[in-house]
Amino acid sequence: MSTARETVYATLKERIIEGDLHPGQRLIERDLAAELEVSRVPVREALGRLEAERLVVLVPRQGVLVSPFTPQDVADFFDVRESLEVLAARLTAQRADGNGLAALRAVLDQADEATRRRDARAIALANAAFHTAVVALSGNALLVDMMRPLEARLRWLFRLTHYDPEQQCAEHHELYQAIAAHDSDAAADQVLRHIHAGRARSVELAATWTAVDPVAATRTRRRRT
Incomplete structure (x- = not known):
């Protein structure tokens, strides 16, 4: 190439x-x-x-x-995320081993550091990478393939919406704890609440993009x- x-x-x-x-x-x-x-x-x-x-x-x-990236585009995107990322979190909580958890924790550390530096680009990159890592650790190759084309759009969404980085980190840490405890129900519930929390504001902001x-x-x- x-x-x-x-x-x-x-x-x-x-x-x-x-x-x-x-x-x-x-x-x-x-x-x-x-x-x-x-x-x-x-x-x-x-x-x-x-x-x-x-x-x-x-x-x-x-x-x-x-x-x-219209309000309807954003609503459609959240519909997909609320379905597929919930499945990914549930599977990851069931299947993640020590190496996988260490890799997920490393991405969390990157997000924490970016948040401390107030580096907006690095924050969006690390937070999107966390979601991607959860999907990758699901052990479901079809799910990974389905989500891969959406990775850039997820980071783009984070850059356009400017979510509260401290809140993002806190919610990601809660999701990590549920996954590390291999509590699939808690992981699924946490990621659903996490994604849904940003939905209304994202749809509203999309009208200006x-x-x-x-x-x-x-x-x-x-x-x-």
Whole structure:
């Protein structure tokens, strides 16, 4: 895989997640190529990968847009999380061994340190990584595959919403304790309450994120095959 392709993909993905490219913003292939000093081929390939992760959307006659993240998009995202992450927490509490718990604890420590530094980017990265680690430790390969395309969108959500980092850490520690105790019911209940707590505020904030008419863009979102 070419270095240029990977560099362009990583750069654009980071700019979207960090908010430098905002929801609904149009991305012009030739301009991105000129800015990044590459040909249009790696830009086109990177945009294809980002579309698969639902970070950009191809809109007929408009080109490529950073995906709108509308209130309905956020509600749909939380519906999925409240189902799949609850299952992941339950399975992880049943199956996590000492090595898995140590890995999960290490991610918690990273989040604690980022919170102490008030490093917003590192906080979002570590907190999203904690959720990803819980899924990875579930031991269910199909569940891991289903959640993998949502990892970038989860971090993006954390960056757009600016959750209270101390509260996030506290709730993650409670989830970790339930998992470490191998209490699957408590782990499932804790992660459900944790995810649901941020739902209403996230849906409300989503109305302010998109700079273009999201309805026009999302109507055509599923046309591409």
